[in-house]
Amino acid sequence: MKLSSKYSIIIFALFIQYSLFGQNSSSYSRFGIGDINYTFSAVRLGMGQLGVALEGKNTVDAINPAGWNNLMLTRIDFGFNYSGLFLSSNTSKTYYGKGVFNGFTFAFPISHQYGIGAAVGLIPYSNISYKVEQNFIRKSVADYNVIYEGSGGLSKLFIGSSYRLPFGLNIGASFNYYFGTMKYNSIINFNSGNNNLAEYKTTYSPFGLGSTVGIISPDFSYVFKSKDITDFRIAFATDIIGNLRTDTILTSKSTAGLDTLGLGTVTMKIPLRINAGISLRIRNDYIFTVDYMYQPWKRYSFNNHFPGDLRNASKFSAGFQYMPQYSPDLSFLEQFSWRAGLSFEQTQYLVNGIGINQYSISGGFSLPLNFANSLDVGIQYSIRGSTQSGLYKENTIKMDVDISLGELWFIRHRE
Numbered sequence: 001m002k003l004s005s006k007y008s009i010i011i012f013a014l015f016i017q018y019s020l021f022g023q024n025s026s027s028y029s030r031f032g033i034g035d036i037n038y039t040f041s042a043v044r045l046g047m048g049q050l051g052v053a054l055e056g057k058n059t060v061d062a063i064n065p066a067g068w069n070n071l072m073l074t075r076i077d078f079g080f081n082y083s084g085l086f087l088s089s090n091t092s093k094t095y096y097g098k099g100v101f102n103g104f105t106f107a108f109p110i111s112h113q114y115g116i117g118a119a120v121g122l123i124p125y126s127n128i129s130y131k132v133e134q135n136f137i138r139k140s141v142a143d144y145n146v147i148y149e150g151s152g153g154l155s156k157l158f159i160g161s162s163y164r165l166p167f168g169l170n171i172g173a174s175f176n177y178y179f180g181t182m183k184y185n186s187i188i189n190f191n192s193g194n195n196n197l198a199e200y201k202t203t204y205s206p207f208g209l210g211s212t213v214g215i216i217s218p219d220f221s222y223v224f225k226s227k228d229i230t231d232f233r234i235a236f237a238t239d240i241i242g243n244l245r246t247d248t249i250l251t252s253k254s255t256a257g258l259d260t261l262g263l264g265t266v267t268m269k270i271p272l273r274i275n276a277g278i279s280l281r282i283r284n285d286y287i288f289t290v291d292y293m294y295q296p297w298k299r300y301s302f303n304n305h306f307p308g309d310l311r312n313a314s315k316f317s318a319g320f321q322y323m324p325q326y327s328p329d330l331s332f333l334e335q336f337s338w339r340a341g342l343s344f345e346q347t348q349y350l351v352n353g354i355g356i357n358q359y360s361i362s363g364g365f366s367l368p369l370n371f372a373n374s375l376d377v378g379i380q381y382s383i384r385g386s387t388q389s390g391l392y393k394e395n396t397i398k399m400d401v402d403i404s405l406g407e408l409w410f411i412r413h414r415e
Contacts, residue, residue: 026085026127026129026130026394026396027087027130027132027385027392027394028130028347028349028351028356028384028385028392028394029127029128029129029130029150030128030130030132030148030150030184031307031309031310031348031349031351032297032300032307032309032310032348032349033125033126033128033153033154033182033268033270033300034126034127034128034129034150034152034153034154034182035126035127035128036125036126036295036313036348037123037124037125037126037127038050038063038293038315039051039061039063040061040062040077040079040102040103040105040121040123040124041059041060041061041077041079041376041378041400041402042079042364042376042377042378042400042401042402043059043061043321043339043364043366043376043378043402044061044063044319044378045362045364045378045379045380045398045400046319046321046339046340046341046362046363046364046365046377046378046379046380047289047317047319047320047321047339047340047341047362047364048289048291048317048318048319048341048342048343048360048362049315049317049341049343049360049362049380050063050275050277050289050291050292050293050315050317050319050343051063051277051279051289051291051319052064052214052235052236052237052275052276052277052291053067053216053233053234053235053277053278053279053289053291054067054279054287054289055067055069055070055170055216055233056068056070056071056075056107056117057070057071057072058075058366058374058404058406059075059077059376059402059404060075060077060105060106060107060119060121061105062105062119062121062123062156062158062174062212063212063214063237063275064172064212064214064216064235064237064275065119065160065161065162065172065173065174065212065213065214065237066162066170066171066172066214066215066216066235066237067162067170067172067214067216067235068107068117068118068119068160068161068162068172069115069116069117069162069163069164069170069172069216070115070117071107071108071109071117072109072112072406073108073109073372073406073407074106074107074108074109074406074407075105075106075107075108075404075405075406076104076105076106076404076405076406077104077105077106077402077403077404077405078101078103078104078402078403079101079102079103079104079123079400079401079402080099080100080101080102080400080401080402081099081100081101081102081398081399081400081401082097082098082099082100082398082399082401083096083097083098083099083396083397083398083399084096084097084396084397084398085097085394085395085396085397086394086395086396087392087393087394088387088392088393088395089387089390089391089392089393090387090390098129102123102124102400103121103122103123103124104121104122104123105119105120105121105123106119106120106121107119107120107121110161114163114164115162115163115164115170116161116162116163116164117161117162118159118160118161118162119158119159119160119161119174120158120159120160121157121158122155122156122157122158123155123156123158124153124154124155124156125153125154125155125156125178125180126153126154126180127153128150128151128152128153128182128183129150129151130148130149130150131147131148131149131150132147132148133145133146133147133148144188144189144190145188145189146186146187146188146189147185147186147187147189148184148185148186149183149184149185149187150182150183150184150185151182151183152180152181152182152183153180153182154178154179154180154182154206155178155179155180156176156177156178156210157176157177157178157179158174158175158176158177158212159174159175160172160173160174160175160212161173161174167218168217168218168219169215169216169217169218170215170216170217171213171214171215172213172214172215173211173212173213173214174211174212175209175211176209176210176211176212176239176241177207177208177209177210178206178207178208178209178210178241178244179205179206179207180205180206180207181203181204181205182203182204182205182206183201183202183203184201184202184203184204185199185200185201185202186199186200186201187199197253198252198253199252199253200250200251200252200253201250201251201252201253202248202249202250203248203249203250204246204247204248204268205246205247205248206244206245206246206247206268207244207245207246208241208242208243208244208245208268209242210239210240210241210242211239211240212237212238212239212240213237213238213240214235214236214237214238214275215235215236215237216233216234216235217233217234217235218233219231219232219233220232220233220234221281228282228283229280229281229282230281230282230283230284231279231280231281231284232278232279232280232281233278233279234276234277234278235275235276235277235278235279236274236275236276237274237275237276238272238273238274238275239272239273239275240272241270241271241272243267243268243269244267244268244269244270245265245267245268246265246266246267246268246302247264247265248263248264248265248266249263250263266302266303267301267302267303267304268301268302268303269299269300269301269302270300271295271296271297271298271299271300272295272296273293273294273295274293274294274295275291275292275293276291276292276293277289277290277291277292278290278291284325285322285323285324285325286320286321286322287319287320287321287322287323288318288319288320289317289318289319289320289321290317290318290319291315291316291317291318291319292314292315292316292317293313293314293315294312294313294314294315295312295313295314295348296312296313297310297311297312297313297348298310298311298312300348308350309349309350309351310348310349310350311346311348311349311350311355312346312348313345313346313347313348314345314346315343315344315345315346316343316344316345317341317342317343317344318341318342318343319339319340319341319342319362320339320340320341321337321338321339322337322338322339323337323366324336324337332368335368336365336366336367336368337365337366337374338363338364338365339362339363339364339365339378340362340363341360341361341362341363341380342360342361342362343358343359343360343362344357344358344359344360345357345358345359345360345384347384351391352389352390352391354388354389354391356384356385356391357384358382358383358384359382359383359384360380360381360382360383361380361381361382362378362379362380362381363378363379364376364377364378364379365377372405372406372407373403373404373405373406374404375401375402375403375404376400376401376402376403376404377399377400377401377402378399378400378402379397379398379399379400380396380397380398380399381395381396381397381398382394382395382396382398383395383396384396
C-alpha cells in the first residue's frame, strides 16, 4: 500500500466519523451526556471493555497512553460498531438496531529503547439515542401523547505519546479535544380533529479541552518466582476534562410557526474518570486482566445546575486472552486469538430514585490477515434496568469489528 493511499484512508475516516457517529437506542441516554464509551477497541470489548494495564503492541486504544510504549509497527485501526437493543416495559416490547463507523486511531513507534510511541485518533466519548412515547387521557381536554427523542453525543480527538523511564516505569499522556452536538426533542400530538402539534427542540454543542494521563508499572513477575508467569503489571490512568463551553439553543414549533425561545453559552462540567488495572501473562500465550473504573457523576453540572438523576459510576471487569506466539508452522486456525470477559457496572443513571446497574458478558477473536494485519471482533451481551416502577429493561448486543493494519514506516532504505 502506498503512503498516499494511507493518508487518503485517514482523511476518509475523519469525514465518515464526523457524519456517522452513531446511536445505541438506549432509553436511559436521555440523562446527563448519555451512555459512556469506555473503549474504542474490539480487543478490549471482548475482554470486558477496560484493559488499563495492556500494552498496545498489535492494537491501539486511548484508555491509557502509557500502553503505547511497546508499539512495533505503525498501526492504523478502523472501528465499526453494531448495537441491537431489546427494550421492554410493563406494557410493550420493541427492538432497535444500528450499525455505524466507530472511529479510528493512528499510532507509530519512535524509539523502542525508550518506549516512545505516538498516537492520534478520533473516537466517541458518549452516545445519546432514545425515543420514548407517553399517552395521556384527559376528560376535560383532548387526549394527547408526548414523544421524547434524543440523538448525538460527545466525541474525543486526541494526540499523545508514551515514554519509558530508566527503571522500567512506563508513562504516557494525551491532549484531548472534546466536541459534539446533543439534540433533545419533545413533540406533543393532540388527538383532536384540528391536528394540533407542538414541538420543543433543545440543542447543546459543547467543546473544550482535556487530557489523559497514565502509567504502567515495570514487570513484577519475578515476585511469583514461577517460570510460568512471564509478565505482571499494575496500571493507573485518569481522564481530566476541563470546563466545556456549550452553545445552547431552544426552539419551538407549532401551527403558528417556528420561534427561537433561548440562545446562549453555558458551562458543562464533566467529572474526571479514574481507571486502575492489572495484567498477568502466563507462558507468553495467556493474558488475564482485572480492572476498576470510577467516575463521580454526582459532580456533573450544566449551567451550574447539578441534576438529581445522576449518581457516581463504577465498573469492575475481568478479561482473558489467548494469543499464540507467531510461527510459520502454525495452521490458519492455530493463529487465531481468543478472548472472553465479564463486567459489572453501576451506571451513572438514577431514575425515580432507583439506580440502574448493568451486567455484561463478552468474547471475541482476532483473525490474522498476515503477520502484521488482523480483523478483530468483539461481542458483548449486557442486561440493565428492570420493568419495575415504570422503568425499562434493556438487553443489548454490541459488536465491534476493527481492521488493524500495521507496516514499517519512517525507515530509511539504502540506495
